[in-house]
Amino acid sequence: MQYKSGQKCIKIPDVNGNEIEYIIDMCSRSDIERGKCIGVRYCNKDSECLYNECVIRPNLSEQYGRPTGFCTFTNNTEISHCDVIYSPTRWFKSYSGYMYCGKGFEISYETNLECSSQSCSNGKCSWQYDNGPREGEGLTYGVVYLGIIVIIGIIISCICCCCIAFKNRKRNKMLYLE
Structure with a gap:
């Protein structure tokens, strides 16, 4: 089976090993009826479509001089x-x-x-609206993580400085008492 992202077809071998090209770019019946299938590959017969259903549109058939329509899926279709x-x-x-x-x-x-x-x-x-990552979101996480690391570094540095100052003061007191 051959498929590259963004293609409108897939090649699947038959029982004899011959690759048959099927259109995977489909429209719902309601979109076909409302004329909302824009940028979708045309079909001329059912056997060209992955789910074996080409809905022929009279206006397209007149325009191209042969039966022309869009691939669709049926309600029996498990995966579309x-x-x-x-x-x-x-x-x-x-x-x-x-x-x-x-x-x-x-x-x-x-x-x-x-x-x-x-x-x-x-x-x-329905479509899955706005549920994915936004552009530049990885950069935002990087900046946040870097900020947290810097703050932790500053806190550790302050603690170390205080400990060193405390030890020096304690040593100076010991020297003074002697």
Whole structure:
């Protein structure tokens, strides 16, 4: 199987070892019906789509002179999308995440765990909004950690200076008493 991040197709070998290209760039039926599938690769027949469903759009077919539409998934489709699920930051722990696959955006669900985002609303899977790390967040943690280390260093230095001064004073008292 060949896939590179950002591609709209995947090549999967058949039983004879021949690689067959499938479109993995899909739209939900509701987005197809509302004309909201922008930048999504077109299909001409069901067999071009990973989930074997190409919804032909009459306006596109007229424009291209052949049946043209978008790949979609059916409600039987177990997995149609994968998301990175991020755990929130804690005191000294930055974001961590794991890949979770399930039903994609606006697909009907029975439980949150069926959705790739593990998030839902109004009976359909939702996108995972703003749950990931922000740009430059690693730098922020670095600065905070560095600041804490500097403060600890200053405190240790002050304690050492006080101990040395105390020992010197004690030694001076001993010398004075002699």
